[in-house]
Amino acid sequence: xxxxxxxxxxxxxxxxxxxxxxxxxxxxxxxxxxxxxxxxxxxxxxxxxxxxxxxxxxxxxxxxxxxxxxxxxxxxxxxxxxxxxxxxxxxxxxxxxxxxxxxxxxxxxxxxxxxxxxxxxxxxxxxxxxxxxxxxxxxxxxxxxxxxxxxxxxxxxxxxxxxxxxxxxxxxxxxxxxxxxxxxxxxxxxxxxxxxxxxxxxxxxxxxxxxxxxxxxxxxxxxxxxxxxxxxxxxxxxxxxxxxxxxxxxxxxxxxxxxxxxxxxxxxxxxxxxxxxxxxxxxxxxxxxxxxxxxxxxx
Amino acid sequence: xxxxxxxxxxxxxxxxxxxxxxxxxxxxxxxxxxxxxxxxxxxxxxxxxxxxxxxxxxxxxxxxxxxxxxxxxxxxxxxxxxxxxxxxxxxxxxxxxxxxxxxxxxxxxxxxxxxxxxxxxxxxxxxxxxxxxxxxxxxxxxxxxxxxxxxxxxxxxxxxxxxxxxxxxxxxxxxxxxxxxxxxxxxxxxxxxxxxxxxxxxxxxxxxxxxxxxxxxxxxxxxxxxxxxxxxxxxxxxxxxxxxxxxxxxxxxxxxxxxxxxxxxxxxxxxxxxxxxxxxxxxxxxxxx
Numbered sequence: 382x383x384x385x386x387x388x389x390x391x392x393x394x395x396x397x398x399x400x401x402x403x404x405x406x407x408x409x410x411x412x413x414x415x416x417x418x419x420x421x422x423x424x425x426x427x428x429x430x431x432x433x434x435x436x437x438x439x440x441x442x443x444x445x446x447x448x449x450x451x452x453x454x455x456x457x458x459x460x461x462x463x464x465x466x467x468x469x470x471x472x473x474x475x476x477x478x479x480x481x482x483x484x485x486x487x488x489x490x491x492x493x494x495x496x497x498x499x500x501x502x503x504x505x506x507x508x509x510x511x512x513x514x515x516x517x518x519x520x521x522x523x524x525x526x527x528x529x530x531x532x533x534x535x536x537x538x539x540x541x542x543x544x545x546x547x548x549x550x551x552x553x554x555x556x557x558x559x560x561x562x563x564x565x566x567x568x569x570x571x572x573x574x575x576x577x578x579x580x581x582x583x584x585x586x587x588x589x590x591x592x593x594x595x596x597x598x599x600x601x602x603x604x605x606x607x608x609x610x611x612x613x614x615x616x617x618x619x620x621x622x623x624x625x626x627x628x629x630x631x632x633x634x635x636x637x638x639x640x641x642x643x644x645x646x647x648x649x650x651x652x653x654x655x656x657x658x659x660x661x662x663x664x665x666x667x668x669x670x671x672x673x674x675x676x677x678x679x680x
Numbered sequence: 681x682x683x684x685x686x687x688x689x690x691x692x693x694x695x696x697x698x699x700x701x702x703x704x705x706x707x708x709x710x711x712x713x714x715x716x717x718x719x720x721x722x723x724x725x726x727x728x729x730x731x732x733x734x735x736x737x738x739x740x741x742x743x744x745x746x747x748x749x750x751x752x753x754x755x756x757x758x759x760x761x762x763x764x765x766x767x768x769x770x771x772x773x774x775x776x777x778x779x780x781x782x783x784x785x786x787x788x789x790x791x792x793x794x795x796x797x798x799x800x801x802x803x804x805x806x807x808x809x810x811x812x813x814x815x816x817x818x819x820x821x822x823x824x825x826x827x828x829x830x831x832x833x834x835x836x837x838x839x840x841x842x843x844x845x846x847x848x849x850x851x852x853x854x855x856x857x858x859x860x861x862x863x864x865x866x867x868x869x870x871x872x873x874x875x876x877x878x879x880x881x882x883x884x885x886x887x888x889x890x891x892x893x894x895x896x897x898x899x900x901x902x903x904x905x906x907x908x909x910x911x912x913x914x915x916x917x918x919x920x921x922x923x924x925x926x927x928x929x930x931x932x933x934x935x936x937x938x939x940x941x942x943x944x945x946x947x948x949x950x951x952x953x954x955x956x957x958x959x960x961x962x963x964x965x966x967x968x969x
């Protein structure tokens with residue numbers, strides 16, 4: 382005798398059929414999805430001029446590029462063909478210059494983040510559903526933020542270089558505008574999730590809109606805002622490292638020159654410095670963010 | 681009544697302070713260290729403005745110039761139908777680059793995600809090396825990868841695909857490993873208890889849990905890569921960016937605004953489509969890890 386009662390075949394048949402149907406439907410759906418994906422890949426591969434044979438050959442080329450940038454190929458004859466690690470001084474011959482440019486890059490990211498975050502802070506409250514009831518004003522603010530973050534910062538930089546001239550200023554402004562778009566959106570999402578009771582209290586006691594924001598909203602959101610700002614600073618350091626590609630200041634100018642002119646060892650030296658800087662900034666900012674949010678939780 | 685409460689609280693102030701120390705902690709805004717940090721930040725900002733030679737005069741001049749450019753940009757349109765068609769083809773190329781780059785990156789990042797996750801890796805050394813490897817890749821911007829690939833494979837969209845792929849392996853690897861570490865341990869324990877091997881644990885215990893999260897992230901990255909793919913053309917790696925930078929450099933402002941408009945529409949369409957797809961795949965669940 383089995384513990385599980387088995388239904389008679391007549392009752393079981395429709396259940397089995399329904400199960401088979403459900404499985405077949407799921408399989409069909411999966412197959413359809415896979416077919417659509419394969420089709421999309423084939424079309425995309427054709428448009429992007431990919432062929433696998435070339436790709437195989439090029440992967441090799443990529444790795445040989447990376448072995449080449451770690452070997453001296455010019456300079457004093459004795460070092461020719463030696464790996465870069467034998468003479469760090471020669472490898473990082475431009476260390477001071479690159480360090481200064483990296484400092485500039487960090488400053489571009491910092492000033493850009495601060496300006497963008499300030500503007501984002503001023504604008505974010507007008508894009509929130511719970512503080513602004515006029516749909517037109519809210520829609521306008523939202524569309525503006527969307528425009529600022531959808532247009533890539535390097536495009537702004539390209540245009541600003543023509544308007545403001547070569548130098549770090551267009552880079553700062555481009556990053557600031559992009560930051561305004563992204564932070565404005567993230568800030569307004571934070572504001573939409575606040576506790577509304579203090580807001581009601583501020584309005585009930587006769588506060589103006591600005592007073593309501595200052596005393597009921599800002600204290601609730603400040604630590605989240607700071608955390609998002611730090612995160613955006615990390616991202617902007619990466620963004621600032623390429624501003625030099627279009628003449629908008631920072632280390633990018635030297636990097637693009639080194640890559641274009643095949644100064645192999647310079648490429649590896651500058652790339653390593655950029656990676657080290659980015660890692661350092663990431664670590665510091667992650668540490669700070671945890672502290673800010675941790676402090677908030679203890680309260 | 682409340683006077684009495686106040687009196688009793690005041691007489692027992694030291695006791696209260698000892699019992700509830702966190703209530704007497706100075707709030708964030710009044711602490712001297714906070715003011716110090718704020719002053720430091722302001723000083724750094726001023727240093728930046730001075731060091732980067734940002735002058736009000738330069739800004740005002742530039743803004744004037746910018747105003748004229750914006751006037752020239754209206755209305756946005758291409759010079760001819762042939763040019764519009766050319767831009768449209770480049771836009772299709774951009775989407776193709778983003779799609780292939782994202783899929784290739786996800787494929788390559790998949791094993792790295794498991795190698796860098798605490799609960800699925802082989803050993804600590806492998807995990808450490810894998811993590812540092814992903815970090816280094818992530819430290820280098822897509823545009824830099826594009827430049828390097830252009831050097832290796834020559835100009836064209838293929839370099840763009842490879843650039844997006846390389847740049848995203850780092851981000852995908854990190855996000856995948858975080859998703860794996862956040863997975864529930866119970867299914868894995870069940871598989872261990874019923875005698876499954878290490879590979880069984882991953883295949884039947886972890887993958888079913890993390891796959892929907894990964895798919896959601898892949899869709900997110902496809903969206904953001906469409907934006908990245910619009911600019912890699914600036915260094916010659918295919919897509920609309922080449923035309924965009926060309927039109928900006930030759931001051932064809934109407935074409936510039938036309939291309940920017942096309943990009944905005946494209947990004948909006950892809951946002952919408954991938955939002956629908958994400959909903960179909962993972963339902964209402966949040967993809968945030």
